[in-house]
Amino acid sequence: MSNATNIPNQHAIVIGGSMAGLLAARVLSDHFARVTIVERDRLPIAPEFRHGTPQARHVHVLMQQGQRILGQLFPGLIQELEAHGAVYTDVTNDMLWLNPAGWTPRHVSGLEMLCASRTLIEWGVRQRLMNIQNVSVCSETDVQGLLTSEDKAMVTGVQIQPRSQAGAAKGATQMMHADLVIDTSGRNSKMPQWLTALGYQPPPESIVNAHLGYASRVYEPPTDFHGQWKAFYIQSAPPDHPRGGLIFPMEGGKWLVSTIGSGASKPPTDEAGFEAFIRSLRSPLFAQTLQKAKPLSPVYGFGSASNQWRHYERLAERPDRLVIMGDALCAFNPVYGQGMTIAALEAMKLGASLTEMQQRGLTGVTRMLQRKLGKLVAGPWSMATGEDCRYLNVEGVKLGRTTRIMHWYMDRIMALTTHDEEAHTLFTQVIHMVKPPTSLFHPHILWRALWGRRVSTQMQGPRREAMLNV
Numbered sequence: 078m079s080n081a082t083n084i085p086n087q088h089a090i091v092i093g094g095s096m097a098g099l100l101a102a103r104v105l106s107d108h109f110a111r112v113t114i115v116e117r118d119r120l121p122i123a124p125e126f127r128h129g130t131p132q133a134r135h136v137h138v139l140m141q142q143g144q145r146i147l148g149q150l151f152p153g154l155i156q157e158l159e160a161h162g163a164v165y166t167d168v169t170n171d172m173l174w175l176n177p178a179g180w181t182p183r184h185v186s187g188l189e190m191l192c193a194s195r196t197l198i199e200w201g202v203r204q205r206l207m208n209i210q211n212v213s214v215c216s217e218t219d220v221q222g223l224l225t226s227e228d229k230a231m232v233t234g235v236q237i238q239p240r241s242q243a244g245a246a247k248g249a250t251q252m253m254h255a256d257l258v259i260d261t262s263g264r265n266s267k268m269p270q271w272l273t274a275l276g277y278q279p280p281p282e283s284i285v286n287a288h289l290g291y292a293s294r295v296y297e298p299p300t301d302f303h304g305q306w307k308a309f310y311i312q313s314a315p316p317d318h319p320r321g322g323l324i325f326p327m328e329g330g331k332w333l334v335s336t337i338g339s340g341a342s343k344p345p346t347d348e349a350g351f352e353a354f355i356r357s358l359r360s361p362l363f364a365q366t367l368q369k370a371k372p373l374s375p376v377y378g379f380g381s382a383s384n385q386w387r388h389y390e391r392l393a394e395r396p397d398r399l400v401i402m403g404d405a406l407c408a409f410n411p412v413y414g415q416g417m418t419i420a421a422l423e424a425m426k427l428g429a430s431l432t433e434m435q436q437r438g439l440t441g442v443t444r445m446l447q448r449k450l451g452k453l454v455a456g457p458w459s460m461a462t463g464e465d466c467r468y469l470n471v472e473g474v475k476l477g478r479t480t481r482i483m484h485w486y487m488d489r490i491m492a493l494t495t496h497d498e499e500a501h502t503l504f505t506q507v508i509h510m511v512k513p514p515t516s517l518f519h520p521h522i523l524w525r526a527l528w529g530r531r532v533s534t535q536m537q538g539p540r541r542e543a544m545l546n547v
């Protein structure tokens with residue numbers, strides 16, 4: 078079924094059929110007669126791993142704001158994912174959370190995260206999208222560059238090349254025309270090179286790299302597991318403790334275990350090294366929990382998790398009718414779990430802007446949208462890169478006075494969340510993007526963070542763990 082009503086535009090192309098591309102395509106289907114996603118991978122019929130999204134081996138959490146938007150774009154989708162085994166987890170009640178200041182209290186807040194493999198989430202969205210009549214996928218096809226008007230002022234489509242069974246590009250390059258091209262081809266997007274080939278300047282790029290790496294493995298929980306929790310998170314506490322770990326539920330009653338570390342503390346991908354890393358985490362409870370769990374997969378690594386922002390909003394000259402979104406625009410250190418939710422927020426921004434432009438046509442769409450998307454990512458960027466400044470080996474950012482003050486204040490907030498349920502809920506709401514970061518500065522919270530009672534650090538040892546009902 079098409080969602081299209083009174084559609085003034087003919088054809089939109091989306092480069093890349095991952096989360097950002099799928100969500101953009103859903104929104105475009107309301108504004109274009111036809112939407113084509115061009116994706117280099119063969120897209121599996123079932124929820125299976127594919128090479129174009131190597132991050133799918135690692136824990137992916139869909140934040141509350143992301144769930145809201147996905148539910149809005151695809152009514153019933155979240156329930157469908159749950160029916161396929163995704164696990165709803167009350168963040169403040171069902172998760173053991175050792176933050177840099179200590180264990181957080183357990184209490185029901187109703188703030189739930191959806192835990193499932195990245196593969197299942199993407200598959201669920203893709204299935205729903207494929208039911209929309211005016212959306213199609215051109216898979217196993219590489220986009221190789223842009224087509225433009227003669228004066229190069231306007232993008233008019235893309236050059237594509239089909240792939241062979243073996244995955245290599247083959248055959249003659251073909252042309253695919255469109256009124257609007259969206260690039261959602263991820264961190265390794267070739268858009269800067271494609272713009273340069275047309276004679277434009279590439280966008281300036283900010284990279285903040287804390288040299289973080291992931292290593293992950295799927296486990297079967299022990300048959301006699303009686304822990305009264307669904308998820309377990311040991312947050313890294315840089316600079317002293319740059320190592321973290323997650324045991325998160327996924328479909329099929331399994332656990333996906335991800336370990337995270339920076340620089341020399343990057344988690345190894347050999348079995349012995351991975352297990353030793355687990356034993357080195359800030360709480361022995363993590364390793365004890367996994368002792369009797371059965372590994373079901375190899376250990377997979379992911380090594381390039383920097384923050385990377387290509388500033389298309391700053392370009393003085395660029396061709397019109399081209400919009401860059403998702404990780405191709407701004408990719409974050411994934412430890413903050415923001416990527417899919419930001420892709421969803423960007424898709425909503427795209428939809429609202431196209432509605433605004435309905436009467437006057439698409440001219441100027443690039444400038445308008447890149448500016449709006451730049452504003453959207455600026456907040457999460459500051460948060461992620463500001464926190465990354467805590468790592469000793471971070472590159473691309475200076476630890477200025479404002480950041481030091483922010484760290485000092487956030488340390489107070491972290492300490493407060495270990496014994497103040499209201500502050501804990503609020504902090505979680507900010508992380509899940511349902512409340513703005515400014516709410517952490519509300520006088521009510523500020524007062525308690527600065528002058529409230531301090532919890533004894535002795536309460537953060539085994540006695541506290543016992544109290545947490547683990």
Ligand SMILES: Cc1cc2nc3c(=O)[nH]c(=O)nc-3n(C[C@H](O)[C@H](O)[C@H](O)COP(=O)(O)OP(=O)(O)OC[C@H]3O[C@@H](n4cnc5c(N)ncnc54)[C@H](O)[C@@H]3O)c2cc1C
Pocket residue numbers: 092093094095096097098115116117118128129130132135136137138139140218219220221261262263264266291379382402403404405411412413414415416417418420
């Ligand atoms: C280790 C890790 C953990 C993460 N954890 C979380 C989390 O907990 N929560 C969360 O919200 N986010 C998380 N993220 C981020 C999240 O995965 C991404 O932000 C999200 O998937 C959006 O990415 P994207 O669609 O922009 O790009 P990608 O997912 O990178 O997809 C790009 C797509 O484009 C295709 N493509 C590339 N080039 C071409 C081309 N030339 N022609 C045709 N197709 C092409 C690729 O095959 C791929 O399908 C994590 C990321 C990593 C690395």
